[in-house]
Amino acid sequence: MNALQARLIELAAAGPAENMAIDQALLESVDRDAVPTLRFYTWSEPTVSLGYFQKASDRLAHSPSANCAFVRRGTGGGAIVHHHELTYSFVWPLENVPAGAKSDLYQRIHQAILESLGRFGVSASRYADLGSQAVQTAASDENRCDPFLCFQRRTDEDLVVAGYKVCGSAQRTSRKAVLQHGSILMDVSPHSPELPGVVNLTPRSIAAPELAEVLASNMAEAFGMKFVKFELDETLTRRSKQIQTTRFGHSDWNEKR
16 A cells, blocks of 8 residues: 655754644644645744633743743643643544544654653553553643643543653644644653653753654655655645744734733
8 A cells, every 4th residue: 555645844943833833834834725734843032832721811820830931832731831842743634533532633643752762761651551550640630620731630541651651642633624732751850840841850951853753754654645754835835924924923912811
């Protein structure tokens, strides 16, 4: 069987509104053209991204990140402090996804991340696979209802290392495509000192570009794709700038709740 051709946007840094605008522009592009797209990115400054339904004022209750730049995501969930991490987004045509919930997509991507971490000797587990083993190191956070920070929450597919969540993701669906983006915590940030990253929890040293390269390979295998390196063309660049101006870079969006 011939591999499905897909686009790979290599690791690069961008600002808060620009990162979210590019993800939205890619969702619209795949909705239109049905070409799967994987993108890796980091953040040009420490940033809090709020889940779509969170209140902007709630971020002030988390003092270490209160002075960070912030942006409201188009996806739900808790706030994420983006600093020392690898962020990915993957857009997949809905014609290749079973009807109903997109849990299969979520599971396949997180399995690829788990296997990629394993290549570096990092033992990660799905939260659901921990069974009756309590995540003791997060117990005090789990006693609260819907903690502000995403990485103090737990869902079945979250990836955990040494009792701490190190990877979480969220989805947004358009008419013909689904976007999943997520964060892999690489190192602790002074803006979220309660959340250690992979290099703090294991004796392994991993650089984000190395992990991105391995993850791209595992994603290609998991989804039967062949990646072609891709840079944003004029159409996508223009559209992402429009989205940035009217949505993610505008106070009406970021402070809408």
